[in-house]
Amino acid sequence: MQNTLKQHWNPTSWKDKPIKQLPEYPNQEHLTESYNKLTKLPPLVTSWEIEALKSKLAEVSMGKSFLLQGGDCAESFDATTSPKIVNMLKVMLQMSFILIHEMGVPVHRIGRIAGQYAKPRSSDFEQVGDKKIYSYRGDLINRYEATEEARIPDPERLIEGYHKAGLTINFLRALADEGFADLRHPEQWELDFMLNNKYYAEYEAMVESITKAVRFMESIAPTRVNSLQKADFYTSHEALNLYYDAAQTREVPRKTGFFNLSAHMVWVGNRTRELEGAHVEYLRGIQNPIGIKVGTPFEVDETIRLIETLNPTHESGKIVLITRFGKEEIENGLPPLIQAVRKEGLPVVWSSDPMHGNTFATDTSLKTRNFDHILEEIKSAFAIHRAEGSYLGGVHLEMTGDNVTECVGGAKGLNESGLSTNYETFCDPRLNYEQSLELAFLIAKEWKQSYF
Numbered sequence: 266m267q268n269t270l271k272q273h274w275n276p277t278s279w280k281d282k283p284i285k286q287l288p289e290y291p292n293q294e295h296l297t298e299s300y301n302k303l304t305k306l307p308p309l310v311t312s313w314e315i316e317a318l319k320s321k322l323a324e325v326s327m328g329k330s331f332l333l334q335g336g337d338c339a340e341s342f343d344a345t346t347s348p349k350i351v352n353m354l355k356v357m358l359q360m361s362f363i364l365i366h367e368m369g370v371p372v373h374r375i376g377r378i379a380g381q382y383a384k385p386r387s388s389d390f391e392q393v394g395d396k397k398i399y400s401y402r403g404d405l406i407n408r409y410e411a412t413e414e415a416r417i418p419d420p421e422r423l424i425e426g427y428h429k430a431g432l433t434i435n436f437l438r439a440l441a442d443e444g445f446a447d448l449r450h451p452e453q454w455e456l457d458f459m460l461n462n463k464y465y466a467e468y469e470a471m472v473e474s475i476t477k478a479v480r481f482m483e484s485i486a487p488t489r490v491n492s493l494q495k496a497d498f499y500t501s502h503e504a505l506n507l508y509y510d511a512a513q514t515r516e517v518p519r520k521t522g523f524f525n526l527s528a529h530m531v532w533v534g535n536r537t538r539e540l541e542g543a544h545v546e547y548l549r550g551i552q553n554p555i556g557i558k559v560g561t562p563f564e565v566d567e568t569i570r571l572i573e574t575l576n577p578t579h580e581s582g583k584i585v586l587i588t589r590f591g592k593e594e595i596e597n598g599l600p601p602l603i604q605a606v607r608k609e610g611l612p613v614v615w616s617s618d619p620m621h622g623n624t625f626a627t628d629t630s631l632k633t634r635n636f637d638h639i640l641e642e643i644k645s646a647f648a649i650h651r652a653e654g655s656y657l658g659g660v661h662l663e664m665t666g667d668n669v670t671e672c673v674g675g676a677k678g679l680n681e682s683g684l685s686t687n688y689e690t691f692c693d694p695r696l697n698y699e700q701s702l703e704l705a706f707l708i709a710k711e712w713k714q715s716y717f
Contacts, residue, residue, distance in 0.1 A: 274550035276514040276523060279507055284543035286385040286505055286536055288399060288406065290418045296508065299420035303427055303512035308526030309379070309434055310500065312517045312552070318499050318529045319554050321373045323582030325614045325658040330370050331712070332585070332616055332659030333361050334501065334556075335701070336377030338693035339384040342404045342422075345429045350436050352666025353378060356698050358496055360705035366475050367709030368717075373497070377663070379433040380502035380528045382426045383509070384692050385536045401691065405506050409691050423509050430527065434500060441498045468706060501556070504531040507547050514551060522552045532556025535563075535589065535621070538571055549575050554582060556661075560589035560622055561598060565605045572611050585614040587661045591622025592641045599646065603653045616659035617646040624693060627681045633694045636674030640707055647711045656716070660708060664696040675700040 290296040324330045335357060337344075353376065361372040382405035390397050391411075399416035401409050405426040408415035504510045504525070513527035525531055531551075535558040537544040548555050555575050559568055576583040586606070590598040606613055619642035623634050643660065650657040670686040671694035673679050688694075696704060 274546075276511040276547070276550070278550070279511070279543040279547040282541065282543040282546045283539075284507070285539070286402075286534070287507065287543075288389060288402065288418050290420055292420065296420040299423045300508050300512050303423055303509070306427060306513075308513060308515065309427070309431055310526055310529050312520055312524045312526070314499070315524055315526075315529050315553050317497075318373070318375070319580075319582040321371075321497075321582070322554050322585065322614050323612075324371070325373065326581055326612050326656075328656040328658065328716070330658070331364060331368060331372045332375065332614060333357065333364060333372055333662075334375040334377065334585075334587075334616065334659060335360070335662040335664045337381055337665060338377075338663045338690055338695055339403045340378065340381045340429075341409075341691065342382070342425060342429050345432055347436065349665075349667065350378075350433055351440065352698065354437060354440055354498065354666070356664065356666035356701050357498070360701055361496075362475060363471070363702070363705040364709050364712075366471055366478075367706070368712050373499070375499045375501045375530055376437075377501060379430040379437065379500040380426070380509075382429070383503065383505040385503075385505060385534050403505075403692075405509060420508075423506070423512070426509060427513075427527075430500075437498055437500075441496045464706060471706075499529040501530040501532065502528050503534050504544060504548060505534065505537065507543060511547065520552075523550055525551045525553050528553070530554040530556060530585070532558060532585070532587065533575075534558050535560045540567065540570055540574060545571065545574060554585060556585040556587050556616075558587050558589055558618065558621075559602065560591070560618075561594050563598070565601050568602060569605055569609055569611070572606070572613065573609075576611075579610070579612055581612040582614070584612070585616050585659065587616045587618045588646065589618035589621040589661075590642070592619075592638050592645065594622065595642055595645045595649065599649045600653060603650065603655050607653075607655070614658050615650060615655060616661050617643055617657060618661040619643045619646070620661075620663045620693070627684065629681075629685075631681075631684050631688060631694075633681070633684055634672045636672055636696075636700055636704070639672070639696075640704065643704075643708060644711055647715045651715045657712075662696060662701070662704070663693055664701045666698050666701075668699075669695060669697045671695050671697070672700060676703050 325332050357374050361374050364372045383403035386400040391400050393411045398413050405422055406418050510525055514523050514525045533544050533548055619639040623638040626632055647657055669689050670684050671688055671690055
């Protein structure tokens, strides 16, 4: 099988396929120079890390653990700063600690970080005054400023994206390895925002329970429990700009196949999952775990063929099926998909993305999401998987550790009039720190009702 794959696939064989969501670079010579330069730069992750994540995802698919995947809608180069990276890691760690404590199973963390610099758009162009200019497609491709010059796809941004991702990964590794994740410091938990929430007493008791458990473990351990201050953390992004991903796709010594060494996991979006398209052609040849976003419109049979294309050997831990139907469509869309996957015996990690199907615009044209709608889709996903005898093993969230005001609702009751207070996103609205922690508590409750 691998020999056949090598004969018909290489990191740039996607160029022979039709491609969507990637504008043409006007300066092809500059693009080739940037691509060739990127192929020679050191990898950002290792094949050992990728294989370790795949093993952990295999455990999720068997119902033995849980996946928390979250981060920015689209990262900004300008936001590659220590406070933002620290805040993102902090909220991911604290959410995972909540889930571990309440669910009693390992939780694996994957950030939408250190590479999530490109975004699909509904239109190639937008009208600004009397001019038609390229749409903003993320910092990896062009700039946000609404001018003709800023929106021209710039190959130099491939190199800048690599360097920003490298800085981010290096800092994340240092934080996760040397004490930032230490459970001995509950004072880092900021739960004052929950004071008026009906679950506050329960939340406070949970944090105290975590603290007591840590103290007990240390009192009986002959040596310091070093694992309490370390945390595994993996990176992921949508494999959208295939020049970026292909340039970091390589063979490694003593291992079979090609690895995308720009991230531990990549995913194919709802707009780029055509079976005969360039993105599927690229993804079918790499060894990384692959996420598949599935939402309306979609065909069950086509989705099954897509899973088979990306994982023909039925390798466990290879495919994360990320459903994003919206609260109105999930009851119709999810059950037949679960049934078809089970019928074909396909090993997948089921994950719920309750964000993308629940976006709407306010009267002032701000994109937002309602916390209650997000929670409603999560509840429906758990209920449907429970009814179908399936295991919902993860959630996929657009979120930040910053105090933004982009999604309405949550414990503090943010309303539409308050969105402009600190609305930062260039693309889709994200849960803030408080909303993310609150959602973690509620996800744990739903999981326990389904599987405990």
